[in-house]
Amino acid sequence: MPNDTPSAIPALRTIPRDQHSISRKDISANALRVLYRLREGGHEGYLVGGAVRDLLVGGSPKDFDVATSATPEEVRALFRNCRLIGRRFRLAHVVFGREIIEVATFRANVDDGSGDRETHEGGRLLRDNVYGTVEDDAVRRDFTANALYYTIEDFSVRDYVGGFEDVQNRVLRLIGDPETRYREDPVRMLRAVRLAAKLGFDIEPATAVPIRALAPLLSEAAPARLFEETLKLFLSGHAVASFEGLERHGLLPVLLPEAAAAMKANRSGALRAVVVEGLRGTDARVAADEPVSPAFLFALLLWPAYCRTLMALQAQDMQPAEAQRRAADRVTVHELATIAVPRRFSLPMQEIWLLQSRFGLRQRKRVMRMLAHPRFRAAFDFLQVRQAGSDEHADDIAFWREAQLDPDLAIAHSPAGEGDDVAHAPRRRRRRRPAAAG
Known part of the structure; x- marks a missing residue:
């Protein structure tokens, strides 16, 4: 006490x-x-x-x-x-x-x-x-x-x-002995990061020092409570500062273990760049009083984990579509042990991931089906965020931006002719570095 x-x-x-x-x-x-x-x-x-x-x-x-x-x-x-x-x-x-x-x-x-x-x-x-x-x-x-x-x-x-x-x-200071207070309620460590990010306060040294060592205590918190705290961290208009605070104080590997490991292993920093760019967009939407779906947020936060898991499955010569489904399921199940993401958000999160592989398809029927998909807009927004990690998505972004205005004109302008189904079939691409997964 x-x-x-x-x-x-x-x-x-x-x-x-x-x-x-x-x-x-x-x-x-x-x-x-x-x-x-x-x-x-x-x-x-x-x-x-x-x-x-x-x-x-x-x-x-x-x-x-x-x-x-x-x-x-x-x-x-x-x-x-x-x-x-x-x-x-x-x-x-x-x-x-x-x-x-x-x-x-x-x-x-x-x-x-x-x-x-x-x-x-x-x-x-x-x-x-x-x-x-x-x-x-x-x-x-x-x-x-x-x-x-x-x-x-x-x-x-x-x-x-x-x-x-x-x-x-503008200083954030715990009342009483910091270690004791964190042990009373480990979620206070997340609150410290969130409030410092929101207010632009500095966490005073005695309050900040124990956080890294005590971070594993977060695993004792109820997953449902951590879901609510994660929404507060990232949907209050200070997502980038909150993310950086979690990194700085050693909390990210506990809250998002697989995503943190994937970003650490990604030497180019492309995966982290995608997450930060997405969070920057989230902050902009909150500032403009526009809604942000928790499904999109978790698709963003867990994207590095999905990319790393997908590459591991593809390295086992698993078919692309099957590897994508299994990677999405595996990442979701593993994260549920820490954060209880409700199915009403985890299922559309997975759809956003799985739709990414379809943006290279230009056959008219596929284009029209894609445009009619209920998750198309979220998936397209996600594709644009991915450009922060790699410029290889520029052509797809340009095509689908035009397709939303005039699908037939976009298909006509596409280098591949209408109905060229073979040229745009899903391909499994072996990549040496996780950077390309951005």
Whole structure:
């Protein structure tokens, strides 16, 4: 558990309204409604966590969380539109249409027997529902930047752990002993990388150093939880920075073991170039408020693993189509042991991979069938990303770009005549270096 000795807790610092940048007009009206209702009910209530942090650095939070002295049952008694969720962490969700305000009761470090806490023998918290004071709650949060409390009493920010100064200095610092905190919840290592990437913060040395050695602990996390964390890492608009952070701190080989091994073995760097280019495009789409499919994301992240596995199967003289199917299945199954990618995403992910071999076909029937395929657009976008690893795809990209506008004209312009099925049949190409697989 984090160090909860009095000497480790800085004295309360109250930052008055005229010394911080948070304004009520930037806070969800529903979050303010929850805070005022809690106060009217005789309970303490604060806006806390990422919303306070993001508002201080000029961001626009999407979620607004509240911390309170009220128990989950007391919160439910105040709000008819409230439901209680969670076993590991008991929480109240106050629902306002499509917006949910998450309300958490102050939690404490020390269990006096009145609460509900269960710890794994390795130090990982399985359940933590021991309630306490706001001071207790501040110390048990993960990073100092997430332990700032905005109050409607006087519109000040209350800081118990030095978080306000860390936010001003753009530093991400764990509260308490870093190794102990990571062992409590290994996913905190991913959160550190994600928040640093999102905020442009530096992870302070004591917080960063243990990550590489403790990275294998991520294997203890539930695969379903790692799927959600992966989406947060790569679909929040800071995918490239998150990817580089995972590499820098030794987390990528644990999260994406086969893909990381394939990129490491690929001396030219072509496979990594494809991934980074794709993530750069993902960031651009998020910035433009355009959707990004998790299927496309995982097709990108696991592409190096697929390429390496495909080459190994082809080296065994397996027929190209069979090798492609087996490679796709094998990579998917192996990754599921770490990240539980749902079938609704893994199946279209595989289709994106398998369609790549069809872009060299120019027979009219095949072209029309390809254009009508429900995954064509995603597969074509993926083909364009692959150009970052090799320029051999330029002719195919030009052809299919024209084919989307006028298939007959594209076929007429193609060097191969219409119906030249033999010239464009799938070929198995032996390649000496993984670079060509980009």
